Amino acid sequence: MFSSISTLRKSRNSSFQSHRSSCRTAFAAVLAATALISPGVLLGHGFEGDRFFPPTIQTDDPFATDELSLPNLSIFNNPAGDGSPKTREIDISSEFDKEIFPGFALGITGQYSVLQPKGAPSVSGWDNISVSAKYQLLQVPAHEFIFSVGVEWEIGGSGRYSLVNNYSTISPNIYFGKGFGDLPDSLKFFKPLAITGQLAEDFPVRSLDSNVFEWGFAVEYSLPYLEQHVKDTGMVRPFRDMIPLVEFAMQTPENRGGGGTTGTINPGVLWEGRYCQIGAEAMIPVNRQSGPNIGMVFNVQIYIDDIFPKLFGHPIFGGSENSLSSGTSK
Amino acid sequence: MKIPRSFLTLAFLFLGMAFADAHAFLDHAEPKVGSSIKGSPTQVKVWFTQKLVAPFSQLQVFDASGHEIDKHDKKTDPSDQALLIVSVPPLKPGKYKVVWRAASVDTHVTHGDFEFEITP
Numbered sequence: 001m002f003s004s005i006s007t008l009r010k011s012r013n014s015s016f017q018s019h020r021s022s023c024r025t026a027f028a029a030v031l032a033a034t035a036l037i038s039p040g041v042l043l044g045h046g047f048e049g050d051r052f053f054p055p056t057i058q059t060d061d062p063f064a065t066d067e068l069s070l071p072n073l074s075i076f077n078n079p080a081g082d083g084s085p086k087t088r089e090i091d092i093s094s095e096f097d098k099e100i101f102p103g104f105a106l107g108i109t110g111q112y113s114v115l116q117p118k119g120a121p122s123v124s125g126w127d128n129i130s131v132s133a134k135y136q137l138l139q140v141p142a143h144e145f146i147f148s149v150g151v152e153w154e155i156g157g158s159g160r161y162s163l164v165n166n167y168s169t170i171s172p173n174i175y176f177g178k179g180f181g182d183l184p185d186s187l188k189f190f191k192p193l194a195i196t197g198q199l200a201e202d203f204p205v206r207s208l209d210s211n212v213f214e215w216g217f218a219v220e221y222s223l224p225y226l227e228q229h230v231k232d233t234g235m236v237r238p239f240r241d242m243i244p245l246v247e248f249a250m251q252t253p254e255n256r257g258g259g260g261t262t263g264t265i266n267p268g269v270l271w272e273g274r275y276c277q278i279g280a281e282a283m284i285p286v287n288r289q290s291g292p293n294i295g296m297v298f299n300v301q302i303y304i305d306d307i308f309p310k311l312f313g314h315p316i317f318g319g320s321e322n323s324l325s326s327g328t329s330k
Numbered sequence: 331m332k333i334p335r336s337f338l339t340l341a342f343l344f345l346g347m348a349f350a351d352a353h354a355f356l357d358h359a360e361p362k363v364g365s366s367i368k369g370s371p372t373q374v375k376v377w378f379t380q381k382l383v384a385p386f387s388q389l390q391v392f393d394a395s396g397h398e399i400d401k402h403d404k405k406t407d408p409s410d411q412a413l414l415i416v417s418v419p420p421l422k423p424g425k426y427k428v429v430w431r432a433a434s435v436d437t438h439v440t441h442g443d444f445e446f447e448i449t450p
Binding site: 045047050185188224227228229230231232274275303305306309313 | 352353355356358359362363364365379436437438440441442443444445
């Protein structure tokens with residue numbers, strides 16, 4: 001039908017999209033194994049000082065904590081080009097991260113995709129599995145700042161043969177987060193603002209495909225931060241538990257005729273519940289090469305450290321037995 | 331579209347299990363966060379979203395020069411363990427900062443602060 005079905009999704013085949021992915025049997029096994037051997041200090045959640053940084057949808061947050069994204073559902077139209085028709089792509093994905101040592105986490109992601117090319121039969125199957133490591137290198141709680149480094153490995157050929165790249169991609173990452181709670185009181189209504197970002201370089205292994213510079217960031221305005229730290233405005237729930245945000249997820253090929261920059265701007269909102277976060281964003285292509293229509297993405301982030309506090313929310317190795325007397329904010 | 335059975339299985343596994351307690355976040359306070367009030371309160375009260383472990387929780391009040399002015403008698407309300415209370419002496423007009431640390435019953439710890447102002 002097509003020389004390579006993976007070309008149908010060329011504009012969004014990036015680690016940004018895949019970082020919220022995964023599941024399968026391996027995922028369940030890792031989940032169960034890590035849960036059973038985890039001892040007892042409750043960290044988890046992305047706190048820096050007074051700031052709670054929510055897990056964002058299109059870009060990865062800088063925290064190496066226990067996280068479970070399940071599910072992540074996105075619907076997007078890929079543009080026609082290179083002999084491929086316009087193609088609707090539906091992705092259902094999940095990601096699980098487990099803190100191994102304090103500030104160091106391993107993750108596994110995967111994705112089930114349905115591709116619906118215009119005028120041709122649809123194709124579906126598992127995408128490549130990705131594994132990742134992340135380390136929190138620098139934290140400045142007083143200034144709500146965090147800087148982390150990491151690496152992702154998309155395992156070539158681990159998904160359905162006709163749907164995925166048969167080569168691996170290695171992606172070094174840097175992550176950052178900055179809350180603006182340290183602004184002067186004269187700017188107090190800007191204190192709920194925060195920005196997080198992710199920069200990555202994709203290196204295809206044994207492939208003629210282009211290296212890709214991935215750059216993304218999220219600008220957030222935390223209504224919970226406003227109500228809890230700045231000014232009780234009397235806002236009612238569920239609005240006082242919401243975090244409006246805009247995410248930018250961009251890719252710039254760098255060589256081998258990889259084309260121009262593509263990406264999406266993603267305005268949306270996150271709702272913070274007691275045991276989960278529910279988020280939705282529109283996916284607005286930044287140019288014609290990025291897509292012909294607006295897409296949508298929905299995400300549920302399950303706070304496994306709150307649901308299973310004895311199993312999650314603490315590193316497997318190196319945590320103390322009791323966090324209550326530690327004075328940390330996690 | 332057919333949703334993979336493994337996703338549904340895991341989703342029901344997690345969502346269907348009995349929920350534990352969670353992080354304690356500030357729900358509301360008296361005086362209100364960021365408010366201006368006339369007259370001194372006798373207590374500062376902070377309601378949280380979870381029950382607290384009193385010995386590991388903290389509630390302090392500081393004046394504009396950074397001196398702690400509360401009576402060091404922080405306690406949870408016996409009838410509402412999500413309510414943390416500390417007494418304060420008569421307060422003069424000015425800005426005050428409330429600093430809290432909340433240890434929920436499942437040992438999650440959160441902390442934060444807010445200000446209120448007493449006007450003449």
